[in-house]
Amino acid sequence: MKFSSKIEACELSPIRKFHPYVVAAEAKGRKVLHLNIGQPDIETPKAFFDAVKQFADPVLEYAPSTGVEAYLEAVRDYYAQAVGIRLELGDIMATYGGSEALQIVMACILEDGDEILVPEPFYPNYTTFIGVTGGVVRPIPTEPENGYRFARRERIEPLINRHTRAILVTNPGNPTGTVLSREELRLLADIAKEHGLFLISDEVYREIVYGGEALSSMLEYEDAAENVVVIDSVSKRFSSCGARVGAMISRNKDLMTQAMKICQGRLCAATLDQVGAAALYRFMTPAYCAGVRDEYARRKDAVVEGLQKIPGVRFSRPEGAFYVMATLPVDDTEKLQYFLLEEFEDRGETVMYAPGEGFYGTPGKGRNEIRIAYVTNPAELTRAIELLGLGIEAYNRKNGR
Ligand SMILES: Cc1ncc(COP(=O)(O)O)c(C=O)c1O
Structure with missing residues (x-):
């Protein structure tokens, strides 16, 4: 075979x-x-298990392809209250963890031979998600000596060519532990806009920051709304990796329309896990x-x-x-x-x-x-x-x- x-x-x-x-x-x-x-x-907060135990529907039905409404609303409200970002429900799609959100984005934007710029070292599964859709990782080099910082024009722009489709960043970083500054986020948004690239921002570790800084997201840069896609997840935020609930978030309506084809094809993310995840967001406090x-x-x-x-x-x-x-x-x-x-x-x-x-x-x-x-x-x-x-x-x- x-x-x-x-x-x-x-x-x-x-x-x-x-x-x-x-x-x-x-x-x-x-x-x-x-x-x-x-x-x-x-x-994992008990809120997850309590919500699952209290689920009383007689049939465990498919959820809507975009997600269980209570989950989507909980994510929207979390962004408004904790991160200060206004989203519409249509900007959010429930996925099987951040992992599926990444796979859906790659499937939507990559042709064979297309390149995605990724600062190295990076989360190794990116190579798989990009590779199975025919894409290629083009590493943005960094050095351990300067804390793996990469967000500089002279470092990124020479790597952009006619095959480049996106920049993929992890913030806070796995494996580096690096957190991007506001200036670095702004620069990335500018580069993505100027070169017509998607800016995929994997923010699954958003809350785990040690410098006393306010929570941030690439979604803050509304002028780059067409470029930005955020990958999110309950896995790390609520120590609930087995729940397999995440989200793909973008204000780019065309991207969300394309993504919908895959979401409908795979029917839905797990109903009960989304019910539990909605409760996690409702339980969450500063x-x-x-x-x-x-x-x-x-x-x-x-x-x-x-x-x-x-x-x-x-x-x-x-x-x-x-x-x-x-x-x-x-x-x-x-x-x-x-x-x-x-x-x-x-x-x-x-x-x-x-x-x-x-x-x-x-x-x-x-x-x-x-x-x-x-x-x-x-x-x-x-x-x-x-x-x-x-x-x-x-x-x-x-x-x-
Ligand atoms: C940077 C990063 N992105 C995405 C994921 C995937 O997380 P999940 O699919 O559990 O949401 C992980 C998991 O370790 C990760 O480290």
């Missing part, structure tokens, strides 16, 4: 390939501390968001403090989301990961992270970088970073460095 060249060109998750080695390490009685996954351990953010801030501080103690490790202090990219004093962080899982242990424990290379589009980049996800408690994170330091030392000693 033949498979499409588009799917053949896609890769399995760069993180999943270590799974058999984790199983083998655990079979030897080792405890593996995980810094590799973006699955938060914060409790105090809830501050509590979640402060918890991540404590975790960030534990990771930052630990990393500062490891000789030769370099990183930029994360400004948002729950990730940090770090450059390690080793030749290859994938080899270090195999070593940590197969050979290393300290008091029966070892550690796992996401090697940096999988977050880059440029071959060979990120080889001495890692992404750390700080989604467990500070004590466990402190120990995991300690293990990382000990592991680096043992690895370099073994390799005569």
